[in-house]
Amino acid sequence: MESNEQVYAMPRIGDIAPDFEAVTTTGKIKFSEFAKDKWIVMFSHPADFTPVCTTEMSGFAQRQDEFTAMNSELIGLSIDSIHSHLAWVNNVREKTGVYFQFPIIADLDMHVSKLYGMLQPNESETAAVRAVFFIDPAKKIRLIMYYPLNVGRNMDEIVRVLQALQFSDKHKVAIPLNWKPGDQVIVPPPKTLAEMDARIADTTCEKIDFYLAKKTI
Incomplete structure (x- = not known):
């Protein structure tokens, strides 16, 4: 019997970022039309209301102005509902004063996670690993980072990488x-x-x- 399950290929550096439509905390988006003429830093986290993810998302939020100054947009993702995302964003704002104003994709059906290779079965089949995709204004994937569930990312390195990519392109x-x-x-x-x-x-x-x-x- 033939399977109707969609087969996903891991995206690679140099590929055009796979397109998708999704619900986010700032409204619905079509990725190919999102943040036109800007760099995109797209990052996944395993789950809302978890400690390491809270520190990481707070790190992105606290440095959002730096990313904006570098002509880039942030967009997060986890395999949670939009209601969970909104509750978590509000909880973190109430408890710490940090507000996640960038869009966070609600990926309950895991479509985007599979499309971008964020689901890695030997780590987890139901939670996205900590992936970061650097996507240029032409929607080409320029750099990919993967971290396991139990190790948080380095925000200084994420900023440095974007600076390096842009500087290399310019000069x-x-x-x-x-x-x-x-x-x-x-x-x-x-x-x-x-x-x-x-x-x-x-x-x-x-x-x-x-x-x-x-x-x-």
């Missing part, structure tokens, strides 16, 4: 280990003999060798 450079704004960046290596000779003669960048050169922008 056509590569980003080295532990880079942060203001640090030197990697000049792309030469691809021809002529480019190699030009790099060797170049006095405007710091060269470890012709293939490894850094500069300050």
Whole structure:
């Protein structure tokens, strides 16, 4: 007997972000039309009213202005109802003063979680892992992070990654280990003999060798 169950492929870096329609805490959305001309940071959490998730969502909320300044929109998700989301948002606001103003997707049927590979059966079949997707204004997936249920994310690294992606795009450079704004960046290596000779003669960048050169922008 043939199965009617939909088969989901794990999204990959470079893929166009899968489209979907969903109910969120700020209203219904169609993802392909959401946050046009902006970067999107989409992140999942296992469940409402849980401690680690509360710290993480609070972290996103407390730094929302930074993401806004970087021309990006936040959007969260968990496999909970819209009523649970609203109650949790209100509870956290009452108890801590932190308000989750970004949309949170209600994914009771687990469609979006499956579409984005947030459900990983060896971790849980009913709770989304802690995934983060960085999606550029062309709706292309640029970077993916996955964390297990019991380890919270690092908000500084999430901000840094977005800064690095945008800086690399703007200046056509590569980003080295532990880079942060203001640090030197990697000049792309030469691809021809002529480019190699030009790099060797170049006095405007710091060269470890012709293939490894850094500069300050």
